[in-house]
Amino acid sequence: MTCRLHSQTLSAWAFLVPALLLMAVFFFLPILAAFLLSFTDFDIYALGDLDRLRFVGLSNYLQLLQSPLFWTALGNTFYFVIVGGPLSVVISLGAALLVNAPLTRFPGFFRTAFFLPVVTTLVAVAVVWRYLYHPRYGLLNYGLSLIGVDPIDWLGDPDWAMPAIILMAVWKNFGFNMIIFIAGLQNIPMQLYEAARIDGAGAWRQFRYITLPLLGPTFLFVALMTMIGYFQVFAEPYVMTQGGPANRTLSIVLLMYEEGFRWWNMGYASAAAFVLFVLILAGTMLQLKLRRREPS
Amino acid sequence: MDFKVFTQNRADYRYTMHMFPMLRLFLSSILLILWLTGCDSAIDRPVVVEFWAMGQEGEQVKALLPEFERRYPDIRVQVQQIPWSAAHEKLLTAYAGDAMPDLFQLGNTWIPEFVALRAIEPLDERLKTWPSAAVSDYFTGILATNQLGNQTWALPWYVDTRLFFYRTDLLAAAGFSGPPATWDGWLQIMSRIKTLDGAQRYAILLPVNEWQLPVILALQRGAALLRDRNQYGNFQHPHFREAFLFYLSLFKEGLAPPVSNSQMINLYQEFANGTFAVYVSGPWNIGEFERRLPAAVKGKWMTAALPGRVVPSTRSSLPSQGRRDSANPVPPSLGGGDWGTGDDDLAAGVSLAGGASLAISRTSPRQDAAWKLLEYLAQPEQQAQFYRLTGDLPARQAAWNDSALTSNRYTEAFRQQLQHVQATPPIPEWERIANRIAYYTELAVRQEMQADEALVALDRDVDRILEKRRWLLEQGLAP
Numbered sequence: 152m153t154c155r156l157h158s159q160t161l162s163a164w165a166f167l168v169p170a171l172l173l174m175a176v177f178f179f180l181p182i183l184a185a186f187l188l189s190f191t192d193f194d195i196y197a198l199g200d201l202d203r204l205r206f207v208g209l210s211n212y213l214q215l216l217q218s219p220l221f222w223t224a225l226g227n228t229f230y231f232v233i234v235g236g237p238l239s240v241v242i243s244l245g246a247a248l249l250v251n252a253p254l255t256r257f258p259g260f261f262r263t264a265f266f267l268p269v270v271t272t273l274v275a276v277a278v279v280w281r282y283l284y285h286p287r288y289g290l291l292n293y294g295l296s297l298i299g300v301d302p303i304d305w306l307g308d309p310d311w312a313m314p315a316i317i318l319m320a321v322w323k324n325f326g327f328n329m330i331i332f333i334a335g336l337q338n339i340p341m342q343l344y345e346a347a348r349i350d351g352a353g354a355w356r357q358f359r360y361i362t363l364p365l366l367g368p369t370f371l372f373v374a375l376m377t378m379i380g381y382f383q384v385f386a387e388p389y390v391m392t393q394g395g396p397a398n399r400t401l402s403i404v405l406l407m408y409e410e411g412f413r414w415w416n417m418g419y420a421s422a423a424a425f426v427l428f429v430l431i432l433a434g435t436m437l438q439l440k441l442r443r444r445e446p447s
Numbered sequence: 448m449d450f451k452v453f454t455q456n457r458a459d460y461r462y463t464m465h466m467f468p469m470l471r472l473f474l475s476s477i478l479l480i481l482w483l484t485g486c487d488s489a490i491d492r493p494v495v496v497e498f499w500a501m502g503q504e505g506e507q508v509k510a511l512l513p514e515f516e517r518r519y520p521d522i523r524v525q526v527q528q529i530p531w532s533a534a535h536e537k538l539l540t541a542y543a544g545d546a547m548p549d550l551f552q553l554g555n556t557w558i559p560e561f562v563a564l565r566a567i568e569p570l571d572e573r574l575k576t577w578p579s580a581a582v583s584d585y586f587t588g589i590l591a592t593n594q595l596g597n598q599t600w601a602l603p604w605y606v607d608t609r610l611f612f613y614r615t616d617l618l619a620a621a622g623f624s625g626p627p628a629t630w631d632g633w634l635q636i637m638s639r640i641k642t643l644d645g646a647q648r649y650a651i652l653l654p655v656n657e658w659q660l661p662v663i664l665a666l667q668r669g670a671a672l673l674r675d676r677n678q679y680g681n682f683q684h685p686h687f688r689e690a691f692l693f694y695l696s697l698f699k700e701g702l703a704p705p706v707s708n709s710q711m712i713n714l715y716q717e718f719a720n721g722t723f724a725v726y727v728s729g730p731w732n733i734g735e736f737e738r739r740l741p742a743a744v745k746g747k748w749m750t751a752a753l754p755g756r757v758v759p760s761t762r763s764s765l766p767s768q769g770r771r772d773s774a775n776p777v778p779p780s781l782g783g784g785d786w787g788t789g790d791d792d793l794a795a796g797v798s799l800a801g802g803a804s805l806a807i808s809r810t811s812p813r814q815d816a817a818w819k820l821l822e823y824l825a826q827p828e829q830q831a832q833f834y835r836l837t838g839d840l841p842a843r844q845a846a847w848n849d850s851a852l853t854s855n856r857y858t859e860a861f862r863q864q865l866q867h868v869q870a871t872p873p874i875p876e877w878e879r880i881a882n883r884i885a886y887y888t889e890l891a892v893r894q895e896m897q898a899d900e901a902l903v904a905l906d907r908d909v910d911r912i913l914e915k916r917r918w919l920l921e922q923g924l925a926p
Binding site for chain 1: 535536539540542543560563564565566656707875878879889911915918919924
């Protein structure tokens, strides 16, 4: 008996080892290295000659917390997460309900169409959206001019740049969450709706008392993944605005990238990465806690 | 190995279909490896020089290479084209990953950084084979940016500096026949242009997120940007402060609009409309202006070397004297003291020594071949040819006698300007410092910060950036 268990464990390990090895080499090791790096002043000098590397303790973290640029980036990132996250979840839920509705014709077509932006290269998307946002020739401003709104310099105006980025990001990403919501919706037994209809529940009450509660786990998953993804926003501002105008779209990851790969302050950039990690962890814990407190 | 058996057996047909390609792949890869390793010792294979060049240069330089390969049949060149926006990161990553090309292009302000990295091979030994006239043929100020600690690390490929692009018709409308040689003269022109009728008008466009003009003005004022062997910021020094205030006054007086690069949607259209009459820019805009300006303003613009603080002895190009004092006196806030009327001859009309250079990787095993390519690209004929291809101004003065350059009326001002160029501090941290200068200048222009506050903050930031450098100097680990 024990012998069989042992051989089972062995074969389990044999199957796991390749994956674990890959994860160790490409995932845990770099994380550990980055963590150690965050206590050094690894920079261009150290890259040339390791004798010029110093252990600086927590000084990177302290410097980070004192840097106004970091707080700007943090504020922008929160703006993006708090406005963009819920917006994205709500829109994907709405799209999922529409696509999943029995009255919708060609659901397969719409599912594909809504999912298309997710698999499109962001750079290609950004080129198109830059045209849409063009203050003079852009479609968006043309539409606004028809209802008498003055043109908006979407990407050049410090107050409009972030909403513009959020709009694009939500459009780009909602398809993924929509697919997950559709899967969740299709797991809800039809009998429940039937029973509710017999009890005289209208569309809203069916949604409120059957769809939403039964979507709970899906909702949690979507909300968590969206939050984690949105905290790491990088590509959208990187290709659309490079963090401008006046640093109003500078996100934490973009700041990290600039510090790390533009100025090669690897130590400082690693510190920023771990601060972001702690933030995401805290956000995740908070969501899980809130969800648990809710009566199921 | 009896895989032949499989082919003879119909039942195993499907099996062979899978097996055969795999076996073939396996065997042929072994053959390939044998062939590659075996051929390494062969003498007759040409040396392949890997050459990284950026943007348009990377594209156009290919046209010069067939002739090079004809002259050196034992050398082949492989050009890798890298977009400018990613070039700096790509070179650093290549260095970190030990994948440097043999020869590469780099912005000349990056040289101190790559010297600190010990990524480039000094060229002094090889330059000894050159006649001294060839070395002194380079613009002195430009060559200086390639020299550091008594060594020459790279050779200029093409040059770049900033000067005035201006509308000749607007200058004439304001009553001036030609560009003056002093700021004093330009201020009079600009305040007059501002009052010309027409649409909302400014005199000069200075994108607020650029550090170049404040730095140029400071260099003209004779400011040392950093102090104590480039260990501390020196931005609160009266010289820099004076230049900074002068720069800010251009916005306060409404001569320059407080807009950033990205806010100026169509620079060429606005220049054609006369929204501004003067623009500070570099040689790349000669081609752009020629291509993009509408026909109506063709021939109505010109380039001029930057004005200096001192009136030179030749006053031939000065504005008509009658206009100078009476109608439009310079507003008192402009000039900030003795600006433009200084009696010392500090750095008259100086501008920045920009451009791109070519350097050889320290770890390259093909340095001799790379040097041959570098020498070839440095020849005046190739430099002139490269100008024809790209519009990049040659670093060798001999190349400027080529008809392609002499027939372009916009290049002469650059030739003058290039005699008066100065380098930014030759330290790896400069790009970051310049970035901070641009940041605080923008805050001060947008009046989100007082000028002096901004300078204090700038010094504080720069001192922090230079902390590592101070430590290295202290330790004797020469940066």
